[in-house]
Amino acid sequence: MPQDVRFDLPFRTPVSQHLEYAREQHLRWVRDMGLVRSQAGYEEYQSWDLPQAAIRTYPHASADDMVVLMNWFSLAFLFDDQFDSGSPDGADRIAEVARELIVTPLRPTGTRPRVICPITVAWAEVWEQLADGMSLTWRTRFAASWGRFLAAHSEEVDLAARGTVLGLDDYTAFRRRTVGIHHSIDAGERSRRFEVPAQAQAHPVMIGLRDAAADTIGFMNDIHSFEREKRRGDGHNLITVLHRERGYSWEEATDEAFLMTSERLRDYLRLESEVPQLCDELGLSADDRDRVRMGVEAVQHWINGNYEWALTTGRYAAAKEGPAATAELQGRGSLDDLLPV
Template structure:
């Protein structure tokens, strides 16, 4: 049922028309970089339909940039699925790889990874492409948000390895980063070759808007992915946290998670209405206002685009069988080991 839950999003967003151009190029790259290493893993990856996620979240990217963004989403999602609670040393290896992923954007572009595995070698290439033509301010902002995502992800893995349970407030704070949306919104600027002016990007109103968008996406994702994560024994999910914190039934916890999601979406919409005051306060030029407006559009693209993709993606399907279901029952969502050279 969770994947079938519908939310009322009062806006629509466009979808890129570059699927035909990007599809084969992307899938060939995924194989060449060994981000999938088996036929079963490749079939599982295809069922996720990350191509559609890219077309919806980055609808204005050029054909070539669409390929780059597909490649980036692939390595991000596939890395996210590498945790196996059945292997005691897995958390340490994930932390080692995550640290390497954090520092790659801090080195000269194209520097070879010091921890070698498919996700690190792929990230060296993709980061050089993402950073191309972007200012040092944008690169620093993206790298900082990417680093927070990786650090939070490692914390999540450590919590799972210890079979610990987070309280609601701590979970919400961690989830804001493990969902990986802050740097994905930054990539929205790269997808259209513009940058939000630094004074606007750092403004408290813009930061609150991004947090509201991120929470909305994270909570929606938790609702839609709940059955998949329950199969895996993964407690890093809003529904599971609410049930534990309140001692409620699964049904009541699900209803509470849906209410929280709706509330954060309303927060986002209310903060959007305050944006004209930011323009006036910062005395932005017409060009600067246009770039901030596109930055807000990037958030909308992720809210609605990710939502529409999650409704049909095989990544969250409740009726899985075959090798992928076996992998999830063993405690991880990927059939292939991507952390070994």
């Protein structure tokens, strides 16, 4: 089954020791903020085990920062599950909330949201904590990455509502935006309290490296989440696109998706090997080179950490029963409505 598909990653990454403390604080926060309200919703959310994803993708965060990062994780995943992808009304609602989430980092921290619902109120709080101590350059970069992700997410809802399907080339370019990896890598800098030098961040090698990582993670995610998305009738999945466009069987489409993922991983590794030359070309100091090294490690943490989590999370489980299964069959992934009426 697709969730069981394994990849041979050429690196291993550390795991944080702050799981129990941070998870307890995080789960209490999720309930207190009204992000998960019903008992069935809470049990489904727990099965996703997002704290495991956080401790693997941000292994060097302090205990308190790990709580902040877990809280942030919940917003993106719960927001993704808030709509019936075939409903025009759902598309309008998701766009309204997405606009509010996009502009939050552009306002002074502590500003009350103009669109009030559990997601927007929680994000205003989390952003104030994430932005603390980071430069304007980092905050602007994060906001741009976050905004592109949310805009693409709203576009995906609109495409589904209009019944529009994407071809393979358009889909792969679109997936790079919807996977949300660029701002997630940016958050890796916040998790260790450092920033990649701006001139290195803007270099073509680093840009290509981040894009290759986004494709690798996005394609892996499509493979591991395929059964869930097929169950929901979601056509925005690499396996589904290959099946539809090339007439592959589901097995053939899965095999081709695996090959495409492996190719992008090789591209990433090639670009990673060029990073020392990038540092030489820019004449970086020893301190700046160290920050570039940690920036590359942040990417590795995401490739491997997300992969390890995806193999076991209940979010992608092939078989669902009870209220969660009913919600997915109705086109929703969440049991609790968190968006304004």
